[in-house]
Amino acid sequence: MTTEAPGRALKLEPIKSIKKAPKEEYFESGHRTCQGCLSSLPMRLMAKAAGPRTIVLGTTGCMYVANTTYMSTPWVVPWMHTQLGAAGSSAIGTAAGLKSLMRKGKMKDEPINVIAFCGDGGGADMGLSAISAALTDIEYNLLIFLYDNESYANTDIQTSGQTPWGAVTTFSPPGKKHRIMQRRWKKNVPGMLAAGHPDTRYIASGTPAVPVDMMDKVRAALSAGGPTYMHVLDPCPKGWHYDPEHSTELGKLAIETGIYPLYEIKDGVLNFTGKTKQLALGRRRKPVREYLEKQGRFAHFKNQDYAYFQKKVDEMWEQWIIPCVVAFSYGGPINITTEEPKVRNNNVKRENASWIGEPGHAHEEHEGVSDMPNEPWRDDNELDEYPNALPSMGQ
Amino acid sequence: MTISKPLGRQTEKLTTGTQAVAQAVKLADVDVMAAYPIRPYDGVMQAVAKLIADGELDAEYIVAESEHSQFEICKHASAVGSRVFVGSSGVGWMYAMESNAVTPSLRLPVVAMIGNRALDDPGAFGVEHNDAMAVRDLGWLLFWVEDAQECFDATLMAYRVGEDKRVFLPVGLGVDGAFITHSQTLIKIPDQETVNEFLPPYDLGERLLHPDNPISIAPQANEDWVMEIRKQTDDAAKRVKGVIREAHDDFRRLFGRGGDNPFFEEYMTEDAEYVLFGMGSLGLPAKVMVRRLRDRGEKVGFVRLKWFRPFPDEELAEVLGRFRAVGVVDRDYAYGSPQHGGVLFTDLRAALYDAERRPRVVNFIGGLGGRELTPEMMDEMAYITKRAAAGETVPTVSWIGVRE
Ligand SMILES: Cc1ncc(C[n+]2csc(CCOP(=O)(O)OP(=O)(O)O)c2C)c(N)n1
Ligand code: SF4
Ligand SMILES: [Mg+2]
Numbered sequence: 001m002t003t004e005a006p007g008r009a010l011k012l013e014p015i016k017s018i019k020k021a022p023k024e025e026y027f028e029s030g031h032r033t034c035q036g037c038l039s040s041l042p043m044r045l046m047a048k049a050a051g052p053r054t055i056v057l058g059t060t061g062c063m064y065v066a067n068t069t070y071m072s073t074p075w076v077v078p079w080m081h082t083q084l085g086a087a088g089s090s091a092i093g094t095a096a097g098l099k100s101l102m103r104k105g106k107m108k109d110e111p112i113n114v115i116a117f118c119g120d121g122g123g124a125d126m127g128l129s130a131i132s133a134a135l136t137d138i139e140y141n142l143l144i145f146l147y148d149n150e151s152y153a154n155t156d157i158q159t160s161g162q163t164p165w166g167a168v169t170t171f172s173p174p175g176k177k178h179r180i181m182q183r184r185w186k187k188n189v190p191g192m193l194a195a196g197h198p199d200t201r202y203i204a205s206g207t208p209a210v211p212v213d214m215m216d217k218v219r220a221a222l223s224a225g226g227p228t229y230m231h232v233l234d235p236c237p238k239g240w241h242y243d244p245e246h247s248t249e250l251g252k253l254a255i256e257t258g259i260y261p262l263y264e265i266k267d268g269v270l271n272f273t274g275k276t277k278q279l280a281l282g283r284r285r286k287p288v289r290e291y292l293e294k295q296g297r298f299a300h301f302k303n304q305d306y307a308y309f310q311k312k313v314d315e316m317w318e319q320w321i322i323p324c325v326v327a328f329s330y331g332g333p334i335n336i337t338t339e340e341p342k343v344r345n346n347n348v349k350r351e352n353a354s355w356i357g358e359p360g361h362a363h364e365e366h367e368g369v370s371d372m373p374n375e376p377w378r379d380d381n382e383l384d385e386y387p388n389a390l391p392s393m394g395q
Numbered sequence: 396m397t398i399s400k401p402l403g404r405q406t407e408k409l410t411t412g413t414q415a416v417a418q419a420v421k422l423a424d425v426d427v428m429a430a431y432p433i434r435p436y437d438g439v440m441q442a443v444a445k446l447i448a449d450g451e452l453d454a455e456y457i458v459a460e461s462e463h464s465q466f467e468i469c470k471h472a473s474a475v476g477s478r479v480f481v482g483s484s485g486v487g488w489m490y491a492m493e494s495n496a497v498t499p500s501l502r503l504p505v506v507a508m509i510g511n512r513a514l515d516d517p518g519a520f521g522v523e524h525n526d527a528m529a530v531r532d533l534g535w536l537l538f539w540v541e542d543a544q545e546c547f548d549a550t551l552m553a554y555r556v557g558e559d560k561r562v563f564l565p566v567g568l569g570v571d572g573a574f575i576t577h578s579q580t581l582i583k584i585p586d587q588e589t590v591n592e593f594l595p596p597y598d599l600g601e602r603l604l605h606p607d608n609p610i611s612i613a614p615q616a617n618e619d620w621v622m623e624i625r626k627q628t629d630d631a632a633k634r635v636k637g638v639i640r641e642a643h644d645d646f647r648r649l650f651g652r653g654g655d656n657p658f659f660e661e662y663m664t665e666d667a668e669y670v671l672f673g674m675g676s677l678g679l680p681a682k683v684m685v686r687r688l689r690d691r692g693e694k695v696g697f698v699r700l701k702w703f704r705p706f707p708d709e710e711l712a713e714v715l716g717r718f719r720a721v722g723v724v725d726r727d728y729a730y731g732s733p734q735h736g737g738v739l740f741t742d743l744r745a746a747l748y749d750a751e752r753r754p755r756v757v758n759f760i761g762g763l764g765g766r767e768l769t770p771e772m773m774d775e776m777a778y779i780t781k782r783a784a785a786g787e788t789v790p791t792v793s794w795i796g797v798r799e
Binding site: 081103137 | 426468475477493497610612615
């Protein structure tokens with residue numbers, strides 16, 4: 001299992017089924033995250049997939065504060081905290097340190113995995129430039145692992161660049177004047193990173209709700225050589241406001257509604273994986289309402305809010321040059337609706353893909369779609385009762 | 396341009412301050428460096444880049460996308476056991492401040508050159524010491540150099556002291572922008588063998604982050620343990636002076652220079668009645684002024700502080716107690732501080748409070764934003780200090796060379 005891939009990365013074989021996953025745990029008991037926390041599960045799966053010859057760096061956030069209490073660390077592999085915006089630079093520093101020491105004969109020469117995890121706040125907002133820099137430094141083997149719970153969770157659930165449109169956070173409470181305070185569409189981080197870092201050999205999205213897919217992507221990333229990136233969507237009972245038993249179900253619904261796509265981009269070739277692949281091949285997307293309704297953070301939504309959300313997701317599938325991955329379209333000279341696009345997107349068969357053809361065919365018709373105002377959230381709120389802002393837990 | 400001629404086991408080279416640091420970085424066999432451009436420190440990164448390009452130094456050289464990353468990269472490289480070199484100036488150093496603030500608690504002996512620069516706005520490239528001084532309470536050891544030779548020497552000292560097991564703290568080299576970073580002088584460079592004798596390999600021991608030593612570094616400690624961890628760093632800071640003394644003795648033995656006192660330099664102080672006191676490139680005009688005044692029969696001297704952290708309080712109290720007055724020259728400002736004096740002045744006064752014999756201490760704030768401190772200005776400061784020594788009423792704090 002631990003032979004060496006080119007570029008001195010560890011070669012890790014895919015796990016393929018949960019029964020074949022290694023028994024050994026490298027992220028154990030000792031942490032204090034909420035019940036049903038799907039941000040700590042990917043830590044466990046990621047450590048399991050990576051194995052013992054691994055160094056893990058972690059930014060500030062729930063996976064630090066609630067995760068690594070002094071003298072009861074869950075990490076079996078070496079672990080070090082890094083600053084909130086420093087996932088990229090901590091990974092580079094660690095990898096560069098190992099590389100120089102091994103080259104100069106000051107340390108035993110062997111492949112060691114370097115994984116830096118960060119939250120959506122730490123990675124997709126504050127640390128984006130450092131991650132971008134890390135992804136250009138092809139001399140170093142490393143994985144940036146962004147666990148996306150869609151808020152600054154640890155500081156009491158504040159809006160981040162990954163918080164979905166309309167969601168209630170402690171910085172975006174619904175009120176008498178404004179129903180919707182979070183008016184930004186979620187940043188497409190893996191797509192942006194893939195578009196801007198063509199030398200990065202592996203970029204993927206995953207979720208612990210689909211564990212084997214996620215673990216195999218970790219292994220593919222670590223075996224690819226050079227800097228790699230993974231984006232992992234993690235339902236968060238506290239921040240999303242739902243009963244912890246629904247965590248996995250919500251993770252799966254995010255995929256089935258087409259809100260969150262699963263894919264990997266390996267050496268410039270995009271492959272949708274899991275249920276997303278089926279959606280790309282034309283399978284019907286579930287209405288986003290099914291996903292949104294189950295979460296308290298959307299409890300203030302009115303029909304036009306669901307409709308707006310649906311419209312934006314439809315756009316991701318029907319108008320993006322690569323659904324959910326590349327947002328801009330092509331102005332010419334080639335008319336891409338009739339010719340093969342000039343993207344390194346070899347594995348998605350366009351003729352079968354749902355974004356060609358009648359707009360809107362891939363989801364159920366929705367109340368309020370047609371007469372939706374441009375910015376429905378700017379309406380005065382007519383509700384008499386407002387869902388409370390999320391309870392403060394003061395982690 | 397370099398002029399090299401062997402001098403015993405040493406070579407002479409004409410270098411700027413930044414090039415001198417680069418030469419020491421090479422002989423220290425640094426493993427990882429991270430660069431980001433800002434004047435005036437970045438000459439050192441240009442110099443090491445050339446050393447690497449020419450095959451004279453084998454190291455990872457990372458061009459970071461910000462100072463924050465630059466210092467984080469080096470911090471983490473240090474945690475896996477590599478010797479690192481980093482640096483910045485002015486607002487660049489401040490941009491890295493989050494990283495700078497945590498590095499001492501992590502007990503990682505990062506060595507940084509701080510090419511002192513005004514914290515602009517308003518725009519200024521010139522020297523002020525406030526940038527480096529921002530870390531004075533955080534566990535960084537801080538050394539201010541006087542010239543290119545001391546740039547070289549202090550860099551080696553920094554690794555030796557910071558990496559000592561009893562210390563494990565980061566070290567900042569204060570190098571006055573332009574006056575030292577960009578001025579050429581002849582320096583003496585020892586050979587590799589002698590440097591190796593002075594500087595043992597960096598060894599983190601049981602604190603190394605490696606799969607064979609699977610520790611968790613910097614976990615969430617909160618009020619349960621933070622106090623104990625802070626106290627350990629305080630204990631380390633208290634051990635530094637002893638380690639500096641040992642290193643200084645070895646340095647003098649091996650390289651034949653460094654002066655009598657590891658912490659500060661005394662210039663013409665034997666029979667002095669009053670002295671000026673300061674750090675960095677100030678030494679040159681101060682010494683010129685002292686010589687001129689001595690020719691006029693003045694009993695004046697100069698004391699130049701080298702190690703600002705740890706502050707050599709007892710050592711200074713013993714020496715400065717011999718004089719009637721001390722005029723502290725601050726190339727910094729400390730708005731709203733006691734007496735509205737500079738940082739050095741406030742520290743020195745605190746250090747002298749318990750002394751048996753306390754000189755009068757007056758303060759001069761000057762040379763800000765890179766303005767030159769001329770011998771004439773030094774003369775003015777000496778005159779005020781002399782009057783203080785004679786018991787006359789003089790202002791406690793004077794800004795020198797400010798237009799009305
Ligand atoms: C520089 C800096 N600013 C702010 C904070 C406060 N802070 C601590 S954890 C955290 C939340 C980080 O959010 P995210 O990265 O999404 O991780 P999560 O808490 O959601 O797991 C913040 C803002 C900090 N630690 N450092
Ligand atoms: S707030 Fe969310 S991410 Fe944080 S520990 Fe709780 S469930 Fe996990
Ligand atoms: Mg988060």
